[in-house]
Amino acid sequence: MTAQFTEVLHYQGAQMSLRTQPLSDYFYEMGTSPDFREKSTACWRRYIGKWEILLDRLYLVGIHATYKDGTTVTLGSLFPGFDERVFAHWYSGVLSIPQGAMTEYVHMGHLSSYERDLFLAVENGVIVDTQLRVNSVLLDEGDNIA
Numbered sequence: 001m002t003a004q005f006t007e008v009l010h011y012q013g014a015q016m017s018l019r020t021q022p023l024s025d026y027f028y029e030m031g032t033s034p035d036f037r038e039k040s041t042a043c044w045r046r047y048i049g050k051w052e053i054l055l056d057r058l059y060l061v062g063i064h065a066t067y068k069d070g071t072t073v074t075l076g077s078l079f080p081g082f083d084e085r086v087f088a089h090w091y092s093g094v095l096s097i098p099q100g101a102m103t104e105y106v107h108m109g110h111l112s113s114y115e116r117d118l119f120l121a122v123e124n125g126v127i128v129d130t131q132l133r134v135n136s137v138l139l140d141e142g143d144n145i146a
Helices: 022-030
Strands: 007-011 014-018 048-054 057-064 093-104 113-123 126-134
Touching: 007 093, 014 093, 022 048, 022 057, 022 093, 057 126
Parallel strands: 007 048
Antiparallel strands: 007 014, 048 057, 093 113, 113 126
């Protein structure tokens, strides 16, 4: 599998990569997935969601995708009546946000490693916990650590 494009997250005034795909949980709950056109081998889910955390609540604020008939996907076409933002009440899980420099590239999914990982625990769309993990960098034998 090819390394995959991440979702986009706006959080604490910064744009970040989001390895988690909260919208896929919505499609799973609905028992169907929209008929999106294939983008590339780097985007097997066929869309890129744009997310925002406001007052500890997760919102879908955009989507980059095309229906198979060639029309552009909008928030309003997926969620009628919600053209600007959709509260992600369906999502409970952990948002995974890589931070810092990439320390190891893995050409599969979202398996590359970074200096840090920020994890946001979410329950029904509300952030309930935040954890930061600082990842160790393995050195080759003979590397100087001083």
